[in-house]
Amino acid sequence: MSNTYFNHIPCGQTLPVNNVHAVSVSMPNLQDVIDYEEQTPEILEIIKSGYPRFILHPYLKQLASYIKEKYGVSDSYEVVLLSSQRAVKLVSDKYYIHNKIEIYEPFGVILVQNGTCQLQRVLSYIQHVGCNLSSRLAEKYLFEKGLIASLHQEILEDKDTSKDIVISTLANAYKQPKENVHLAPSGMNAIYSVVRGINSIQAKNGRTVLVQLGWLYLDTMNIVNHHYQEQKSFPHLDKLELLEEYLKENGLKVSAIITEIPTNPLLKCFDLKRVRALCDKYNIPLIIDTTFATPYNLDLTSYADIFVESLTKFACGNADVLMGAIILNKKHPLSHMNWEFFKHCEPVYIKEIQRLAFQIKDYEKRVKTISSNTKKLISYLEKASFIKKVYHCMDENNKELYSQAIIDENSYCGVISVEFTKPLTQSYDKLNFAKGPSLGTEFTLLMPYTYLAHYDLIQTKQGREHLKEVGLPIDLIRISVGVEPIEEIINEFEKLKNSN
Known part of the structure; x- marks a missing residue:
């Protein structure tokens, strides 16, 4: 079955195509990913740019x-x-x-x-x-300086209004005053600033342990490792009794709990009400990375004290802006100390804000379209013969927990992860979707998550055992669902039915 809607994108091409400020890069075959991770000379000649925190522009x-x-x-x-x-x-x-x-x-x-x-x-x-x-x-x-001939042509909002457009949109979405919203040059810089702020405030009270709840994004864990000598990780969200037991002994030493909902890349959820009750009992701030959830799928104002979002993802939608945001919940006592959380953020260059201001206008509409497509794609993939397992926010293990904060029954997180029945060279390689790092794009984007995020663990027996222990499959493919017609997205997957 042919599909002219999606076309092969050569390795090394920017995603989005022909955009010098793209934050993703095409890696259409698994071997491209392996070569990139092993930094072979051949791949370094081809891949000139990529996610800006990983590849120097x-x-x-x-x-x-x-x-x-x-x-x-x-x-x-x-x-x-x-x-x-x-x-x-x-x-x-x-x-x-x-x-x-x-x-x-x-x-x-x-x-x-x-x-x-x-x-x-x-x-x-x-x-x-x-x-x-x-x-x-x-x-x-x-x-x-005359060192390049031209500037990339793109639509930008006015300098004088762009920052207010971005901050107002986020403030309204999260139901917070504008002064509780602050921009950072990346989601990671936002998380870094919050971690530094929590550390400086809470250490004075003898609270020196940061708790990580769930198997978090790689660099979130790295930031915690850099800035907290004392930390405790609870990777299994279905074993909250372990967290509960730990807090009985150490609750007054914990400075904060940091987590994601749903988690990246397995889309796991946890009992928000139970965790919130524990935070209240021991007076612990709850920091939630809402990048996957977005404020338009989940209303977390009853649960989170601090929200952190990578605006590079769904808020941008075009994968050509690197930016993040901190949003403080006005309900939390620490929210009046907003400068403590904001002061470690790096400055954001105005043209990045101008570009995002143009894109964020469609944020809610984009999320609603992606949510609708995601719901239909899950229904298709769960019945597909070439799919071994589908991970999503509304599966039988998650649905009740995710629904604790869901805005409506169609608010599906726009990310799905899958395991194919065949090797990735016979499945992932054969699909013509855009394939590379990042997510939240208006174009459907696939990524071999474990290969790109944890290649070092794949290489050793001990590492593979660790991946097995935390339940992260090596051949997992993360699908960021786009806004293309759902029939076209499904049609592209259909080609795997008859592939050898």
């Missing part, structure tokens, strides 16, 4: 070269660009880098010695904390 590479030449930096040092001078101090202090450079630029620069393990540690920390330099700022700088 071409404009940032070009700008770093220019800065190196402009300031006469020795070849024994790598020029690392950051979002601000404050970020320079943060990274320099953490890694005892004293070779800072005196510059007069609208961004931060540090010099890290080449050929040392320190460089990789610095780059990883920047990735986790999300203090990357904006590609749009780099583009403007390079254009004004």
Whole structure:
């Protein structure tokens, strides 16, 4: 069965196609993903850009070269660009880098010695904390210096109104005053700022343990590891009695509980009422990453004290803006200390806000369309002969828990994860959807989650055992459902019925 709606996108092409600010990149075959993870020279020639926290944007590479030449930096040092001078101090202090450079630029620069393990540690920390330099700022700088010929053509909202459009939309969606909403240059930077804020407030009260509830997104766990010496993880959401027992002994030592709903990538939910009751009992703030849920599928105002959302996903919808937000619940006593949670956020470049302001206008409509498509796609996939298992927010294990906060019966989270009955080379490889990192796009986007997020664990027996223990299948494919006609999405999957 042919399908002309979806076409093969070559490896290395930006997603969205031909967009220099794209945050995803096409990896149409499993071997492309493996080659990328193993950093083979061939794949590095093809994949020039990708998710900005993981792959250095071409404009940032070009700008770093220019800065190196402009300031006469020795070849024994790598020029690392950051979002601000404050970020320079943060990274320099953490890694005892004293070779800072005196510059007069609208961004931060540090010099890290080449050929040392320190460089990789610095780059990883920047990735986790999300203090990357904006590609749009780099583009403007390079254009004004005559180093690139043109600016990417895109629709932007007016400078004077764009920030208010974004913040007002989020404030209304989360039912909070505008002063309780703050923007960050990425979802990870928003989480970092909240974790730092909680730490500084709660440590004074002897609360020094951060609890992670569920198997969280990789970099959320990394941020916690960087900034909390004491932490406790409860990866199994169906075993809340373990959390309850722990809190009986340690409840007054816990600074916060951080979680996602539903979780990435298995779409698991937990008993919100039970966890909220525990938080109230021990006076523990509950931080929820709402990126998957969105404020239009779940109303979590009765449960969360602090919301964190990656606006790069459903709020943007086009995968060409990197941004995040912190939303404080006015019901929580700590909400009046908003500056403590906001002050660690890096500045957001105005053109990123202008672009998001244009896209966020369709946020609610986009989510409703995706939710409707998701519901229909789940019905199809659960009956498909080529599917081994479907993970979604409204499956028999989740439905009652997810419904504790659901806005209406059609509010399906727009992400599904599946296991195919055949190897990925005979299933994932044969589909012509866009395939690469990220989610929440208006175009259907597939990602071999475990290969891209936990490739290191796949490589060792101990790692594979750990994945088995937390219930994360190696061949899991995450589907971010788009707004295309559902018949066309299903039609593309239909080709797997007869594939060899």
